[in-house]
Amino acid sequence: MKQFDAIVVGGGIVGAACAEALAHVGGTVRLLERGHIAGGATAAGMGHVLVLDDSDAQLALTRIGRSLWTERWSHLPPAVERDACGTIWVAADEAELEAASRRATAYAAHGIEAELLDAEALYGHEPRLRRGLAGGLRIPGDRVLYPPTATRHLLDRAVAAGAVILERTPVQRAGNGHVDLADGNRFEADLVVIAAGLATPMLVDVPGLVIRPKKGHLSITARCPGLLRHQLIELGYLTSAHGDEAASVAFNLQPRATGQILIGSSRQLDDNEPHVDQGIVARMLARATEYLPALGNVPIVRTWTGFRPATPDHLPVIGPVPGAPRLWLAAGHEGFGIATALGTARLLVDQWLDRQPTIDPRPFRVERLSATHRATACVPRGAPECAAVPDQDSPPSPFAA
Amino acid sequence: MREVRCDVLVVGAGPAGLAAAAAAAEGGQSVIVLDENPHLGGQIWRPQAAEANQPSRSVSPRAAAAPPSAHAHRRAHAWHQRAQKRGVIFETGMTLFDAPRTDHLLAVDAAGQASAFSAQQVILATGAAERFLPFPGWTLPGVMGVGGLQAMVKGGMAVRGKRILLAGTGPLLLAVAAFLLDHGAHVVGIAEQASRAAVRRFGTSLWRHPNKLVQAARLFTRLRAVPLLHDAWPTQAEGFGRVEQVRVAAGDRCQEFDVDLLACAFGLVPRTELARLMGCATQSHIDGEIVAVDRWQRTTVATVWCAGEPTGIGGVDLAVAEGLVAGYAASGAFKRAGRAARRRDRARAFAERLDRAYALRPALRALPTDATVVCRCEDVTWQAIRAQPTIRQAKLQTRCGMGPCQGRICGPALAFLTRATPAAPGTATQTTTRPTAATTSSHAAGPSTGWTGDRVRPPLVPVAVNVLIGAGQAPLANHQPSPAPSRHQEISL
Numbered sequence: 026m027k028q029f030d031a032i033v034v035g036g037g038i039v040g041a042a043c044a045e046a047l048a049h050v051g052g053t054v055r056l057l058e059r060g061h062i063a064g065g066a067t068a069a070g071m072g073h074v075l076v077l078d079d080s081d082a083q084l085a086l087t088r089i090g091r092s093l094w095t096e097r098w099s100h101l102p103p104a105v106e107r108d109a110c111g112t113i114w115v116a117a118d119e120a121e122l123e124a125a126s127r128r129a130t131a132y133a134a135h136g137i138e139a140e141l142l143d144a145e146a147l148y149g150h151e152p153r154l155r156r157g158l159a160g161g162l163r164i165p166g167d168r169v170l171y172p173p174t175a176t177r178h179l180l181d182r183a184v185a186a187g188a189v190i191l192e193r194t195p196v197q198r199a200g201n202g203h204v205d206l207a208d209g210n211r212f213e214a215d216l217v218v219i220a221a222g223l224a225t226p227m228l229v230d231v232p233g234l235v236i237r238p239k240k241g242h243l244s245i246t247a248r249c250p251g252l253l254r255h256q257l258i259e260l261g262y263l264t265s266a267h268g269d270e271a272a273s274v275a276f277n278l279q280p281r282a283t284g285q286i287l288i289g290s291s292r293q294l295d296d297n298e299p300h301v302d303q304g305i306v307a308r309m310l311a312r313a314t315e316y317l318p319a320l321g322n323v324p325i326v327r328t329w330t331g332f333r334p335a336t337p338d339h340l341p342v343i344g345p346v347p348g349a350p351r352l353w354l355a356a357g358h359e360g361f362g363i364a365t366a367l368g369t370a371r372l373l374v375d376q377w378l379d380r381q382p383t384i385d386p387r388p389f390r391v392e393r394l395s396a397t398h399r400a401t402a403c404v405p406r407g408a409p410e411c412a413a414v415p416d417q418d419s420p421p422s423p424f425a426a
Numbered sequence: 427m428r429e430v431r432c433d434v435l436v437v438g439a440g441p442a443g444l445a446a447a448a449a450a451a452e453g454g455q456s457v458i459v460l461d462e463n464p465h466l467g468g469q470i471w472r473p474q475a476a477e478a479n480q481p482s483r484s485v486s487p488r489a490a491a492a493p494p495s496a497h498a499h500r501r502a503h504a505w506h507q508r509a510q511k512r513g514v515i516f517e518t519g520m521t522l523f524d525a526p527r528t529d530h531l532l533a534v535d536a537a538g539q540a541s542a543f544s545a546q547q548v549i550l551a552t553g554a555a556e557r558f559l560p561f562p563g564w565t566l567p568g569v570m571g572v573g574g575l576q577a578m579v580k581g582g583m584a585v586r587g588k589r590i591l592l593a594g595t596g597p598l599l600l601a602v603a604a605f606l607l608d609h610g611a612h613v614v615g616i617a618e619q620a621s622r623a624a625v626r627r628f629g630t631s632l633w634r635h636p637n638k639l640v641q642a643a644r645l646f647t648r649l650r651a652v653p654l655l656h657d658a659w660p661t662q663a664e665g666f667g668r669v670e671q672v673r674v675a676a677g678d679r680c681q682e683f684d685v686d687l688l689a690c691a692f693g694l695v696p697r698t699e700l701a702r703l704m705g706c707a708t709q710s711h712i713d714g715e716i717v718a719v720d721r722w723q724r725t726t727v728a729t730v731w732c733a734g735e736p737t738g739i740g741g742v743d744l745a746v747a748e749g750l751v752a753g754y755a756a757s758g759a760f761k762r763a764g765r766a767a768r769r770r771d772r773a774r775a776f777a778e779r780l781d782r783a784y785a786l787r788p789a790l791r792a793l794p795t796d797a798t799v800v801c802r803c804e805d806v807t808w809q810a811i812r813a814q815p816t817i818r819q820a821k822l823q824t825r826c827g828m829g830p831c832q833g834r835i836c837g838p839a840l841a842f843l844t845r846a847t848p849a850a851p852g853t854a855t856q857t858t859t860r861p862t863a864a865t866t867s868s869h870a871a872g873p874s875t876g877w878t879g880d881r882v883r884p885p886l887v888p889v890a891v892n893v894l895i896g897a898g899q900a901p902l903a904n905h906q907p908s909p910a911p912s913r914h915q916e917i918s919l
Binding site: 061062063064068104173174177192244246247248283288299301303304305306307308310311313314320321322323324325326327328329 | 832891
């Protein structure tokens with residue numbers, strides 16, 4: 026196995042997955058986390074492992090991400106609270122059922138199991154949903170896990186393969202093959218992977234790299250087992266998720282292994298404050314009770330907020346920084362970091378080892394965001410590799426349509 | 427949603443809240459007092475079952491607007507009379523769950539009806555909760571808090587002939603022991619963790635407080651037949667299905683007691699959640715985090731005042747004095763507030779001596795074994811929690827404190843168990859640059875920060891989805907700093 030040193034910056038689920046994957050292909054891995062592991066967006070998220078088809082690239086990444094989780098599903102420890110509950114996309118009316126049907130066709134083309142439900146079938150699966158809905162789309166292969174313990178599990182595996190985890194170790198800057206710590210020390214390595222979510226643009230000098238916080242609220246109920254069986258999402262979710270509205274909410278419910286229900290979701294683009302916004306929570310809860318009226322009398326025990334790291338095109342950046350072949354990024358996963366963490370790590374390792382990547386890496390390349398800045402890209406000092414700037418006009422890909 | 431306005435809103439109808447309400451009303455303000463309990467007087471002035479309100483009265487805030495103070499505790503009754511004379515409105519059975527603004531608080535009654543309270547000044551008198559320390563067997567039925575047991579006996583629970591051991595610290599043990607004797611219980615012993623010398627020092631300082639001295643003398647006379655152990659604490663409770671034996675470490679000896687009940691009191695914890703939600707600064711104190719106030723009991727938020735246990739555990743006399751200071755000062759009557767402040771300072775000196783004498787000894791941090799459940803809601807053991815570097819990590823990785831009580835019980839326990847724990851010998855110090863310090867699999871030093879560092883978020887207590895929808899969708903009252911309404915106004919939305 027190829028031997029190399031790697032530093033992963035960021036102890037969220039994406040960093041943990043990268044550390045695990047690199048350690049298992051012969052990397053001597055150090056993971057640096059400024060606080061404690063799984064303490065950022067990972068801790069705030071729902072833990073929904075799903076496939077999504079907002080774009081071909083997203084479909085490819087979520088699909089590989091889900092199948093990698095599925096492969097190891099039965100080996101996950103109990104603390105990960107795995108639940109292969111599946112997703113039902115709920116169609117409120119005939120138009121949404123049409124959309125569900127189109128999505129079913131698209132999924133079928135990619136070999137993803139999807140079952141179109143008429144109203145009767147929908148109520149057979151989820152009898153507590155309000156009457157008058159048109160039907161839905163059931164994705165039996167989708168699943169749910171608890172992100173903080175899943176991250177811990179990945180890191181335990183990384184450590185077992187020789188990785189070292191350094192918590193409370195903030196990084197100031199990262200360059201080609203090195204990181205400068207806040208305490209003045211410098212670590213060097215053959216490969217540096219920045220998986221620092223929202224903090225990523227602050228650590229690297231990549232003109233054009235923008236990762237914006239998209240604030241979300243989640244509420245969790247007291248235990249009320251039996252209210253629902255699947256993760257339920259309204260079909261209008263993507264419209265709401267990627268719309269330009271300053272604040273939007275969507276119906277998105279998740280049954281937890283504990284018998285609690287996680288209620289989402291909200292999106293706010295220009296609010297960087299972590300406070301809980303009463304009005305948004307009320308809208309989010311009202312949307313939830315519109316679909317599942319029985320939820321109205323269930324107590325909420327806790328509400329929190331988190332920030333999704335969002336790129337302008339809703340796809341993560343995975344790959345080397347132009348002009349710095351030993352500095353890679355794995356960041357900007359927005360709301361899908363849990364679902365795509367393993368897929369991200371696979372894509373990264375495949376490219377690092379010059380293996381044939383499982384999916385087309387081009388839509389995730391860093392230079393798609395920074396292409397216009399190519400001429401001015403900063404090349405860190407003392408980086409001889411800068412002569413080997415990867416050709417940005419990529420060779421024909423086997424994945425090209 | 428119902429919306430109510432007043433000049434001064436008092437949260438809590440215990441000694442501090444009642445005194446604050448009376449004082450603010452005497453200062454010419456329209457005052458509303460909220461309390462989550464159906465009765466007035468808080469935990470300490472809790473009425474006996476025979477004199478308690480009828481349960482049916484407690485569910486409707488309208489009915490509670492004029493609580494039958496004739497059935498209240500004697501001192502609560504007196505304060506209620508004094509406040510009511512000045513037009514103070516009491517709304518009991520009202521649980522506060524959010525403060526979207528510092529002049530706008532949301533509460534829900536037992537029937538699930540939400541109300542919004544707008545006030546120019548808010549006085550927080552939210553009291554204290556019992557601190558539970560985990561030890562093997564503490565989750566057995568029959569093991570409870572001393573305050574909880576007293577409340578249950580007042581509520582009608584029979585203890586006649588029951589063998590009861592009291593353990594923990596402070597004069598509350600003695601007071602409740604006497605109370606239990608009066609109710610026919612067989613108090614088999616009192617295990618006081620403080621040393622005999624500390625308690626004696628405290629006793630001799632009582633000459634400064636003749637009334638306390640008289641109380642103490644009465645207590646000791648009443649308790650002369652009860653074995654009183656010092657340097658003593660429970661190390662294990664055992665039994666089939668409920669507590670039957672308690673093992674007590676007393677000095678270097680170990681003593682066993684056959685019991686029907688074990689009541690513990692490891693001090694009180696200031697209830698500061700609402701203050702912290704409203705943005706009031708807190709400070710570290712021997713009692714835990716307390717709300718920071720100036721000499722007028724004003725918090726770091728200019729229109730928010732705080733009185734009683736949340737500013738430091740001090741007992742009923744201090745609470746009343748602080749309530750008076752806050753009430754008078756909030757209504758601008760600083761001369762009267764100044765007089766009350768002198769009374770407060772005397773009471774505080776007493777409270778500080780009490781704190782020193784009955785400070786929890788570090789040895790109690792060794793009470794839980796690895797297998798001891800610390801978080802009862804989520805069944806999380808001390809071993810699982812100890813492996814985490816911070817409380818936040820403990821919550822994320824083990825669900826500790828994530829259950830229905832949201833850390834209200836295990837939080838203060840962990841704050842004590844993990845406070846300034848000296849690193850165990852051989853423990854790797856955590857440094858930021860030593861690549862050898864693999865921190866993933868174990869943290870022998872245990873959690874290093876207190877529970878209370880966590881952000882407080884609404885709802886403060888579990889609240890039904892529909893209530894939160896109603897509360898969040900109603901527009902906030904347009905509360906300009908306009909001339910105060912002369913009397914409280916009620917608007918139904």
